[in-house]
Amino acid sequence: MDILDRKSSPLTEEEWHRIDEAVIVTARNMLVGRKIIEVLGPLGPGVYALPYSIFSGRQPAGMDMVGDREDLMAAAERRETINIPMLFKDFKIFWRDVEADRHLGIPLDVSVAAVASADVVMQEDELLFNGNKELGHKGLMTAEGRLKVKKSEWKEGGNPLADAVKAVNALTSAGHYGPYAMAVSPFLYGQMIRVYGSTGMLELDQVTALLRGKVYPCSAIQENKAVIVATGIQNLNLAIGQDLVTSYTASENMNHIFRVFETVALLIRRADAICTIE
Secondary structure, eight states, X not given: OOTTOGGGSSOOHHHHHHHHHHHHHHHHHHOOXXXXXXXEOOOOTTOOEEEEEEOOSOOOOOOSSXXXXXXXXXXXXXXXXXXXXXXXEEEEEOXXXXXXXHHHTOOOOOHHHXXXXXXXXXXXXXXXXXXBTTTTBOOTTTOTTOEEEOOOOTTSTTHHHHXXXXXXXXXXXXXXXXXXXXXXXXXXXXXXOSBOTTSSSBHHHHHHHHHTSXXXXXXXXXXXXXXXXXXXXXXXXXXXXXXXXXXXXXXXXTEEEEEEEEEEEEEESOGGGEEXXX
């Protein structure tokens, strides 16, 4: 079944290409969660829910001369199932705009598709970082069992690095040795853009070196908070049923209605691979 129903739309293949490009480029420029969480999927647009494994604790690997031990098996602590919601935003292209652009020989204006894409991807990061109470989803900033360190005053030089060191130490003590990635509020990100001591380096660069990963500003995070995660599929996954795409939905009063949508959910396999700074 063609759920996108693009053949029913009046757009040419080139016009659809322009919409797709606007939607994807906008998403690529804005999304933060996908930069620090590995993707699982796409699983299919009809997948409502997904069972997944949750792990806890750590055990050493075996080391002997014959390998004849059965008490060192890696196994999930339990299995849970998470629903995969749809994130969507509709937009309208007026029939006169389509006809006028074609008459003038200019490319179709697809800025409204980019606006819809921006709204959807902001909702995605909101889900990944803050969760959703109605759906029973936890985010990186709200996960039960996550590690926490107290945030110091980042107006003072050296404190962002000191807090990052505390978070990395907490993650290391829990058995997560990196590499790490960090997301911070735009406000705190701005406080990292300054020279660290007499090193001639930005404090942001010092934190990046510590993490062996990147630091990203994220509008979904509240003003005075940050989070560091130990990356890897053993810790976190972003489950994608249907990746971000645009469908044609209807003709209404001669105008054309489209929908930008996706289905996604955050799988937290090891909550102690997340450390918030707050």
